[in-house]
Amino acid sequence: MTTRLSYFAFDGSRGLECRLALSLAGIPFEDHRVTREQWAAYKPQTPYGAMPVLEIDGRTLSQCNAILTWIGRTHDLHPADPWRAAEHEAVMCSVEDLRGKMPTGAGQSDEEKQAARQEFAAGWLSRWADSTSAQIRGPFLDGDRLSVADLKLYTILRAFHSGAYDHLPGSIFDAWPKLQALYAAVDTHPAVRGWFTRG
Numbered sequence: 245m246t247t248r249l250s251y252f253a254f255d256g257s258r259g260l261e262c263r264l265a266l267s268l269a270g271i272p273f274e275d276h277r278v279t280r281e282q283w284a285a286y287k288p289q290t291p292y293g294a295m296p297v298l299e300i301d302g303r304t305l306s307q308c309n310a311i312l313t314w315i316g317r318t319h320d321l322h323p324a325d326p327w328r329a330a331e332h333e334a335v336m337c338s339v340e341d342l343r344g345k346m347p348t349g350a351g352q353s354d355e356e357k358q359a360a361r362q363e364f365a366a367g368w369l370s371r372w373a374d375s376t377s378a379q380i381r382g383p384f385l386d387g388d389r390l391s392v393a394d395l396k397l398y399t400i401l402r403a404f405h406s407g408a409y410d411h412l413p414g415s416i417f418d419a420w421p422k423l424q425a426l427y428a429a430v431d432t433h434p435a436v437r438g439w440f441t442r443g
């Protein structure tokens with residue numbers, strides 16, 4: 245089986261969660277890291293003009309949640325129960341909502357961007373944290389069983405922890421212990437550590 249995952253050359257966001265899922269599933273893959281210069285030529289060849297893109301034996305799949313769900317279903321990293329699987333997919337969709345709703349600050353001064361992000365944190369993001377916490381049995385979404393949806397949650401929480409969103413503190417989810425525990429459990433998982441410490 246020849247497998248290639250294409251994404252930009254950094255360990256974060258939609259690319260990281262797919263890399264972690266492939267790694268956890270034990271699927272050897274080419275980690276195709278696309279530069280901004282290469283992207284202009286490659287973009288028209290992708291199904292939806294965006295990455296990540298997964299290619300397996302001549303078949304191409306894009307949309308990160310579809311990629312994650314496929315890996316999860318084929319490698320026992322997604323619930324077998326259809327209702328619970330749909331709940332995991334709802335969590336994954338909500339992470340995409342978060343990414344889409346995060347104020348970018350485009351066309352705003354830094355003060356305006358800060359105000360927009362703080363309002364977002366106190367409102368939409370706080371409700372997101374409540375709803376997501378309610379789905380977590382602990383430490384992972386389904387107790388002791390790690391799923392692809394956990395990897396997606398971990399990836400977004402990691403972005404906050406690492407200060408990727410300026411004006412929002414790394415401690416932003418301290419008031420949600422289930423989110424913190426999930427983050428710590430995924431972060432210390434041997435397969436995840438293995439990915440970050442690979443040679």
Ligand SMILES: N[C@@H](CCC(=O)N[C@@H](CS)C(=O)NCC(=O)O)C(=O)O
Nearest residue numbers: 257258293294295296306307308309
């Ligand atoms: N709905 C898509 C969104 C993909 C997406 O927007 N990818 C970004 C990187 S995270 C991208 O390719 N941006 C470059 C572009 O749109 O030209 C998914 O879930 O995979």
